[in-house]
Amino acid sequence: MSHSPRIRLAAVAASVALLAMAGCSGGDATPEPGSSTTGAETPSGEILVLTNRTDIVDTTFQDYKKTFEAKYPDVKVKFEALTDYEGEVKTRMNTKEYGDVLLIPSTVQQADYPDFFEPLGTTDELGKTYRFINEAAVDGTVYGIATFGNANGMVYNKDVFKAAGITEMPKTSEEFMADLQAVKDKTDAIPLYTNYKDGWPLGWPQSLMGSVSGDAEALVKMADDKSPWDDGKEKATLDSMLFDVVKAGLTEQDPTTTNWENSKNLIGTGKIAVMPLGTWALAQMQEAATKAGADPKSIGYMPPPVQVDGTFVSPIGGDFKMAININSEHKAAARAWIDWMGNESGYSDEVGGLSPLIDHPAPTALKEFEATGVKYLEMTPAPKLSTVDNKAEIGLSSPDYYRELVDAARGASGKSKEDIFKSLNEKWGAAVESVG
Structure with a gap:
């Protein structure tokens, strides 16, 4: 699966307007805000579940279907897997026909x-059971439950680190740079791979917001900060990490030739040392190692290379949120599916992610990561951030300005980091002023 990092926990969704008619399609059955009609009847009927998992819809999901239908014999589940999930569902949401259960597109x-x-309950009620519920809530009412959660940090090859003489996780950006230099000096591996050409993996500095400050409100505060790229501020520190690694020659020789799918094989076989990605990527890299005849256990996950009061901090957030189409004719059945997926399916363990359930242990794949003493930091959602970002036309989770940083760092544009940061501050400051 080529899964972009939706959580990309600090991912900033693009703002795309949907036709107003879709917003009026609930009819007389539309419940009052904060209420839910899904628990009043016995689950029954056929439901269509839309998914982005084209890779496992005919395997793992069929097992889920069998187990679920055995528990709810009056419900029949059909799946539709979409390759261009976001684009296809966004279009369908201009009508009433967008499945019974769907993953909320980031464009909404x-x-x-x-x-x-459909309302699923209140934040007070569901917050006792689930993580990430504020990410899909409006005025205290929850509209989506996360499929799983992502922690943020970096995928790395343990064998390459060992060959470079690295024996412990870097605690500062300086130690991180020194470790990457050791990889360059003592191995044939690319120290850090940018995935510049595909672009979307470049947004990792935004995904790590919170790791430097240890502040769950970091995104909220950035939405009100007129100059987040000032020296010493968290955003500037994280973007500088990308710039400095490239400037030091610790990335691939020609970033314009990178390839996302091939990068999985390269890190799996020890030709890449580090790739900054969410925990969702760990299973994919381990699978790639297995396919290449390498040891999947050589692929590990490390915290962001900075500590807050002696502790690593990993910002966490929910992946896609499962929701019920407000026009569904089988809402009780749809709700039963969402509850079963979140509570009983084991899907989060399957993908190596954090469970949406607060009291569920982390998957085996993250045990070593947790052994570093890393603290999970659930970030406070900041809807205003996307509003400011759109107004500033920067794209905090888009590749454009990160590519500009890489090009400046490798001497391909004639610009300096200071030039870029000054321009970003000007655009952002004007947008904050405008949004108010």
């Missing part, structure tokens, strides 16, 4: 959730 503004999705 959080404030618009009540127009499209």
Whole structure:
């Protein structure tokens, strides 16, 4: 699966307007805000579940279907897996026909959730059971439950680190740079791979917001900060990490020739040392190692290379949120599927992610990661951040300005980091002023 990092926990969704007619499609059956109609009847009927998992819809999901239908014999589940999930579902949401259960596209503004999705309960109620519920809530009402959660840090090859003489996780950006230099000096591996050409993996500095400050409100505060790229501020520190690694020659020789799918094989076989990605990527890299005849246990996960008061901090957030189409004719059945997926399916363990359940242990794949003493930091959602970002036309989770940083760092553009940061501050400051 080529899964972009939606959590990309600090991912900033693009703002795409959907036709107003879709927002009025609930009819007389539309419940009052904060209420839910899904628990009043026995689950029955056929439901269509939309998914982005084209890779396991005919295998793992069929097992889920069998187990679920044995528990709910009056419900029949059909799946539709979409390759261009976001684009296809966004289009369908201009009608009433967007499945019974769907993953909320990032292009839907959080404030618009009540127009499209069935209320699932209150934040006070569901927050006792689930993580990440505020990420899909409006005015205290929850409209989506996370499929699983992502922690943020870096995938790395343990064998390459060992060959470079690295014996412990870097605690500062200086130690991180020194470790990457050791990889360059003592091995044939690329120290850090940018995935510049595909672009979307370059947004990792934004995904690590919170790791430097240890502040769950970091994104909220950035939305009000007129100059987040000032020297010493968290955003500038993280973006500088990308710039400095490239400038030091610790990335691939020609970033314009990178290839996402091939990068999995390269890190799996020890030709890449580090790739900054969410924990969702760990299973994919281990699978690639296995396919290449390498040891999947050589692929590990490390915290962001910085500590707060002597502790590593990993920002966490929910992946896609499961929601019920407000127009569904079988809402009780749809709710039963969401509850079963979140509570009983084991899907989060299957993908190596954090369970949406607060009291569920981390998957085996993350035990070594947790052994570093890393603290999980659930970031406070900041809807205003995307508003400011759109107004500034920067794209905090888009590749454009990160590519600009890489090009400047490798001497391909004639710009300096200071030039770029000054321009970003000007655009951002004007947008904050405008949004108010």
